[in-house]
Amino acid sequence: MNKELTCINCPIGCHLIIELDQDQKPIQVTGNRCIKGKEYAIQELSEPKRMLTTTMRVINGEKPLVSVRTSIPIAKDLIFQVMDIIDNTKLKAPIMIGDILIPNILRSNVDIIATSNNKLAINHLDK
Amino acid sequence: MIKNNYQLVVIGGGPAGLAGAITAYENGLSNILIIERNEQLGGILQQCIHNGFGLHLFKEELTGPEYAARWIQQLNDKKITIMLNTTVIDINENKEMTIVNETGLTHICAERILLAMGCRERTRGAILTPGYRPAGIFTAGLAQKLVNIYGYLPGQEIVIVGSGDIGLIMARRLTLERAKVKLITEIMPYSSGLIRNIVQCQEDFMIPLRYNTTITKICGQDRVTGVMIANVDKDRKPIKETEEFISCDTVLFSVGLIPENELSQKIGISIDPITKGPIVDQNLETSVPGIYACGNVLHVHDLVDNVSSEAKRAAMSMINKTNKPILINVSFDKNIRYVVPQKLTNLNINELILSFRVKNVYRQAMISVKSNDMVIYSQKKHIMTPGEMIQIKLISKQLEMIKDDLFLSIEVNKNE
Numbered sequence A: 001m002n003k004e005l006t007c008i009n010c011p012i013g014c015h016l017i018i019e020l021d022q023d024q025k026p027i028q029v030t031g032n033r034c035i036k037g038k039e040y041a042i043q044e045l046s047e048p049k050r051m052l053t054t055t056m057r058v059i060n061g062e063k064p065l066v067s068v069r070t071s072i073p074i075a076k077d078l079i080f081q082v083m084d085i086i087d088n089t090k091l092k093a094p095i096m097i098g099d100i101l102i103p104n105i106l107r108s109n110v111d112i113i114a115t116s117n118n119k120l121a122i123n124h125l126d127k
Numbered sequence B: 001m002i003k004n005n006y007q008l009v010v011i012g013g014g015p016a017g018l019a020g021a022i023t024a025y026e027n028g029l030s031n032i033l034i035i036e037r038n039e040q041l042g043g044i045l046q047q048c049i050h051n052g053f054g055l056h057l058f059k060e061e062l063t064g065p066e067y068a069a070r071w072i073q074q075l076n077d078k079k080i081t082i083m084l085n086t087t088v089i090d091i092n093e094n095k096e097m098t099i100v101n102e103t104g105l106t107h108i109c110a111e112r113i114l115l116a117m118g119c120r121e122r123t124r125g126a127i128l129t130p131g132y133r134p135a136g137i138f139t140a141g142l143a144q145k146l147v148n149i150y151g152y153l154p155g156q157e158i159v160i161v162g163s164g165d166i167g168l169i170m171a172r173r174l175t176l177e178r179a180k181v182k183l184i185t186e187i188m189p190y191s192s193g194l195i196r197n198i199v200q201c202q203e204d205f206m207i208p209l210r211y212n213t214t215i216t217k218i219c220g221q222d223r224v225t226g227v228m229i230a231n232v233d234k235d236r237k238p239i240k241e242t243e244e245f246i247s248c249d250t251v252l253f254s255v256g257l258i259p260e261n262e263l264s265q266k267i268g269i270s271i272d273p274i275t276k277g278p279i280v281d282q283n284l285e286t287s288v289p290g291i292y293a294c295g296n297v298l299h300v301h302d303l304v305d306n307v308s309s310e311a312k313r314a315a316m317s318m319i320n321k322t323n324k325p326i327l328i329n330v331s332f333d334k335n336i337r338y339v340v341p342q343k344l345t346n347l348n349i350n351e352l353i354l355s356f357r358v359k360n361v362y363r364q365a366m367i368s369v370k371s372n373d374m375v376i377y378s379q380k381k382h383i384m385t386p387g388e389m390i391q392i393k394l395i396s397k398q399l400e401m402i403k404d405d406l407f408l409s410i411e412v413n414k415n416e
């Protein structure tokens, strides 16, 4: 039995063919142009993971939002639960790129980190 | 009248402008000015919060704002003047320009100009679709700005026209923000977006995508209430009998990008009718001496890494420029849509990168470059699609073989 997947780790998008044994365990991966494709195929068959990128609300910031991402790919099944937490969290400026905004979200060992800066708004500075 | 004289003025502070200015500075130009019309540098990258940038140049996957920050940070130790919220309102072939910002009008003069204004979204799809003009019609990029910069959701039930990368990425983005993306329509039998975006944006969220389908009408008077969609025949014309109604409150158009060349036209630079960007030579110099172009203003790229590399090449060539003894045209066969550069004026270069797009999907086809009927380069490609910009590199050994005009062709395997 074979299973086919597309590797999403780079724009090439290799077409992966995974040979499975009777217990649906992968025996061999072909079609990948680099090691990442093989790792992806094995991960995808056991527990698919994705990078999540979104935004969070910021109070007192020069901009209303800050862009964020997961520190590493997170289980696909958790994405909407993570979005709920993110959407219900309000942050305070200033925020610097790389700041950990929510550590270990849903005890997944994944952090939510800032991907842009959001300084304190000018009118909050003089207070 | 002329107040300020710069060795280099870079118009646009996005990925192309940043890489161009930094490379020029590092290679000996001083007195460089970057003019940016927005309140921050980074251009469109600031609203592209998804990951996938920088794999080639930084060997990691960054989000748009992170990729921009990598470049902006390199400005710190360099004496490069930056003017934000500044617009070029007049410019001429003598490289004199009038700029405006909160300090008023300023006249400046440049020894060289790097055009790096980027591109904007096509709106033709929205304009040509019959119906009233109700609220709820956006280009995908504008919707991206609303969601990612201002935190405003454009609607609840959404139809996206066009399955290019921006359309796919917005389908995922809106789904994450709990809008319902009811359908993505694609007039072609394939997506022009990257396969990875089909997988992680559309398939992951089980968003319906219909190929060979177009929208024929936008319904609603004050607010969009739905769209009529129809299958298309092989000439891409809607088949009336297949028309059906899809209710929605928002329509996003993601039907392509077009280089933003109003300033180039003002200068009188020759424009390629296909790329809609300036005609350039191997130095990426336009038809006006001393004015160079790179990035999406020259031709629309799929990868920002390629934009940055092209900008670096433009900056290097303006420094190492030699005179122009020859003229070699770059032409191509019917399978190719365009090639950049369009001409060569000097072969005394180390390498030449030809960027081009094909017209159809070709499998197991051969790219060949000929000069005077002699093949000087050939390469077999597993697959080529119109959505993917292809780049090939000719090295000095091959450049020495150029005797006459260059001819690029795609030799299709007849058995396929």
Ligand code: SF4
Residues within 6 Å of the ligand: A007, A008, A009, A010, A011, A012, A013, A014, A032, A033, A034, A035, A036, A037, A038
């Ligand atoms: S296998 Fe490697 S080369 Fe192929 S898509 Fe995945 S990351 Fe890219």
